[in-house]
Amino acid sequence: MNFFRPLSSSFKRSPTIVPIEFSTSFKGTDNDPVVDIENPFSKEKAQCILCKAKIVPDYKNVQLLSQFQSPYTGRIYGRHITGLCKYQQEKVEKEILKAQSAGLMPSYLKDPQFFKDPKLFDPEKPLRPHRFE
Numbered sequence: 001m002n003f004f005r006p007l008s009s010s011f012k013r014s015p016t017i018v019p020i021e022f023s024t025s026f027k028g029t030d031n032d033p034v035v036d037i038e039n040p041f042s043k044e045k046a047q048c049i050l051c052k053a054k055i056v057p058d059y060k061n062v063q064l065l066s067q068f069q070s071p072y073t074g075r076i077y078g079r080h081i082t083g084l085c086k087y088q089q090e091k092v093e094k095e096i097l098k099a100q101s102a103g104l105m106p107s108y109l110k111d112p113q114f115f116k117d118p119k120l121f122d123p124e125k126p127l128r129p130h131r132f133e
Contacts, residue, residue, distance in 0.1 A: 047085070048082075048083055048084040048085040048088050049082075049083065049084065049120055049121070050084060050088045050092075051085060051088060056091075057088070057091050057092045057095045058095060059095045059096075059098040059099040059102060059104065060099070060104065061095075062099055062104050062105050062111070062114075063114055063117065065092065065095055065096050065099055065105065066105065066110055066111055066114040066117070067114075067117065067119070067120050068082055068084075068092050068096065068120075069096065069105075069110050070110065070123070071109065071110035071115060072109065072110075073108070073109070074106065074107055074108040074109045074110065076092070076093055076096055077121075077123060080126050080127055081121065081123050081126040081127070082120075082121055083121055083127045
């Protein structure tokens, strides 16, 4: 028995397939003005507190610098807690050390006169979670 038969003419391919052409140009668009609008879905650029308010940290501004220091241990809060950019965080750290070495700020605790100052951030809820949560 011969299981293989030659293909009949009904199984052969169709001779040619005609591609459909699509046009992307519309009639009458040559005279329309081009309107350049801002992207309504773009997010606002995230800025740190000091960059947004254009505040330059200074070692003589002890009240501002004490906001970035723990009231119990005197340690400087990290970026994940303060929300500062890398540049401002380094600047704040340098200015705190400078103020401490000049004797304007205590190094082991926060000055009690600044305890009731408004908080710039919440140290209990850091922006980025850490391993102690």
